[in-house]
Amino acid sequence: xxxxxxxxxxxxxxxxxxxxxxxxxxxxxxxxxxxxxxxxxxxxxxxxxxxxxxxxxxxxxxxxxxxxxxxxxxxxxxxxxxxxxxxxxxxxxxxxxxxxxxxxxxxxxxx
Numbered sequence: 001x002x003x004x005x006x007x008x009x010x011x012x013x014x015x016x017x018x019x020x021x022x023x024x025x026x027x028x029x030x031x032x033x034x035x036x037x038x039x040x041x042x043x044x045x046x047x048x049x050x051x052x053x054x055x056x057x058x059x060x061x062x063x064x065x066x067x068x069x070x071x072x073x074x075x076x077x078x079x080x081x082x083x084x085x086x087x088x089x090x091x092x093x094x095x096x097x098x099x100x101x102x103x104x105x106x107x108x109x110x111x
Contacts, residue, residue, distance in 0.1 A: 001063060009049075013042070013045055013046065013049070016041065016042065016045055017038055017039070017041065017042035017045075018038075020037065020038035020041045020042065021035060021037075021038035024037040024038055
């Protein structure tokens with residue numbers, strides 16, 4: 001959710017509270033009853049909103065975490081392609097020496 005969407009959602013929540021007051025008042029509730037009813041409705045909306053936020057936190061569905069996972073996957077793909085291209089450009093002797101340095105050549109020879 002972007003910052004503008006969060007601000008818009010906050011304004012909608014306040015609008016629901018104000019609109020609820022006028023709906024309850026026009027339905028015949030008088031005195032403090034419309035204010036109490038509208039406040040109760042607003043409280044339920046805010047509690048629902050907070051519960052959805054907590055579920056997203058616990059489930060790892062936060063925007064930053066999702067962006068980070070997508071960025072990391074894209075970065076790994078580009079890096080792997082670049083490393084493979086450089087490895088393929090090496091001579092077979094250089095490839096064997098590099099694999100021996102990182103321990104991959106011995107593991108393949110033992111199998």
